[in-house]
Amino acid sequence: MKERELTQKDAMAKAAKLLSAAKTVFLATNGSHGHPNLRAMKPLVVEGAAVIWFSTSVGSSKIIELVKDEKAAIYGYSARTTAAFRLWGTIAILDDAASRKHIWTDSLKDHFPGGVNDSSLRVLRFNVVSGVYVGKDGKSGIFSILEG
């Protein structure tokens, strides 16, 4: 169905647009006992459909899972239009001052009362390897990001 296919560039641009508007996305990891795991997450910094930054607590099950296996996936959608994207990639767990500053926003204070230097704060950087976008019209396209 060639006429329903988007170019890589268009698919990535549309995924980036939907992602930048998303207050919540869903992050899947490889969990325990061979089961996947997933949860809702708030993207803190979105750099196109290429790099997405989150925060988490050092005690989170995500940390345990990602230390064992960095591979992850993100899903986001518009409940209004049903347009959706999926991104596959890897997650780096970061704890340096620059990464903390990069994602910090005062709305995080509820979870991290110690602020940007709170000892339980960890930064998650999702690096996209490939993705797919499916529009409300059914037109879809895949894209991949080559590391260079």
Add this chain to the structure above:
Amino acid sequence: MKERELTQKDAMAKAAKLLSAAKTVFLATNGSHGHPNLRAMKPLVVEGAAVIWFSTSVGSSKIIELVKDEKAAIYGYSARTTAAFRLWGTIAILDDAASRKHIWTDSLKDHFPGGVNDSSLRVLRFNVVSGVYVGKDGKSGIFSILEG
């Protein structure tokens, strides 16, 4: 934090209540190349926090993934209260008349114009093995379902 823990029975009852009200849940599977995969799904029949039924198309990537690995997870939440549940279990792909009838609703006609006997319709039965519920008050509890 014992005072923040729910009993198994309470956690399961609260997860079941939230699930029965959910129009959309998020289903994670073990996808390609060692990455998890996930997507939004509409629960068609909910039997407590024990068995959840969905429909899918025979051509879906879910089918390929579940044939290779039946292990899956479901996440659902209330955007209003942020109460959430996660369920881990396995998915059976069914194609018999009774299963088709069990999940059929006329709203599926958009996707399956042939109706309950549409050749592309497949039924997914998610059998819960264990789960966790986290309330808006932070009280949480885990539960497991023993097969008998």
